[in-house]
Amino acid sequence: MNQKVLVSVENVSFRYNEEGDKALDDVSFQVKEGEWVAIVGHNGSGKSTLAKLLNGLYFPNEGSIIIDHNVLSEDSVWETRKKIGMVFQNPDNQFVGTTVKDDVAFGLENNGIPREDMIKRVEYALSKVKMLSFLDQEPHHLSGGQKQRVAIAGVIALKPAVIVLDEATSMLDPQGREEVLQLIKELREQKMTVISITHDLDEASKADKIIVMNKGKVYAVGTPAEIFQLDKELIEIGLDIPFTIKLKSELANKGINLMNVYLSEEELVTELWTSHFKK
Structure with missing residues (x-):
């Protein structure tokens, strides 16, 4: 059965002023019901601008954003905001x-x-x-x-139809961050639709799908395993890849080659133990 599309970003471009460069340039993607989608990128990649557009703080210069069949516009913004709930960086400000x-x-x-x-x-x-x-x-x-x-x-x-977390773990200590990530995982298991906008690829590794932004464009889209195969490219565009991906690369330099992409330390340790060290 096909999943319902709850968010559709269609050929969206946006600039903050007429003379400036495009903060978003022909961006398109979809988020389906029950998905956890992580949008990642370094500072200036366009992900924060995208969060503002999803919440109707700004509107596209070109293209359209459709949330649960409602086209986001100045006329529909208040009705559309009922469909999308935002959680921001600093919990004290909320x-x-x-x-x-x-x-x-x-x-x-x-x-x-x-x-x-x-x-x-x-x-x-x-x-x-x-x-x-x-x-x-x-x-x-x-x-x-x-x-x-x-x-x-x-x-x-x-x-709401969709919950958007805009860098919602970036100001938390490790324990608080883990609490929130565990909660997001549980919400996704309960079929809630979540978009997390983050610079943290460790956080993104837990999502169903990752959208990588770079210079206002969609650079790559895929599952965490697919995206992390681009490890050297991700580093080149300013992203800090997860520890397990770094360790896998270092092990390969030492002659220990692992076939898969491991998204957790437990997976990596288990594979090392069973395939290389267990007698």
Whole structure:
């Protein structure tokens, strides 16, 4: 059965001013229902501009963005924003409520959701991110990872078609980052559609599909295994490849050749043990 296309970016070009270079140049891709798609690139690659366009902060000079059958435009932007939920870098900048439940309820109140339905949605969303026991907690008492999970709950409560994470783990410590990545994985397993915009290829390695941006263009699209076969090219365009890919290359230099692309340290260690060291 064919998956429904929820986001379609069609030949999109954009420049911030008439004299400047194009920040995006003829960009096209699709995101299907239930996919986790990571959009990666170095600073200046166009990925942050793409996030702004997906949220309707800017509109394409050329081409179109279609979200769940709605063409994004100045006329449709408020209706389209209901289809796409954004989570940003700094969790501290996203809190408006005095308690966790107030914060998750804020967007629902703005959308005129009845109180009884609101209570159910708040509890449902917080249970999804494993933060229900923090319902009455003050946000400033939470860790960075917990704050970001609450921010994601606020988006889930609005029931968007797509969740966009714009560098949502970049300001977290390693534990907080791991909490959020595990949550994204669980959301994807629950058939939620996720777009993560990131410069971190370790994070992107967990996605279903990676879109590599470079100089405003789509440089490559594929599964993590397909993309990481371009290891030297990724380095040349300013990306820091995952540790397992670096280690595989170093092992090859030492005469230990591994056939596959390994996306986790566990996979790599298991292959080394079974194929080279186990007697």
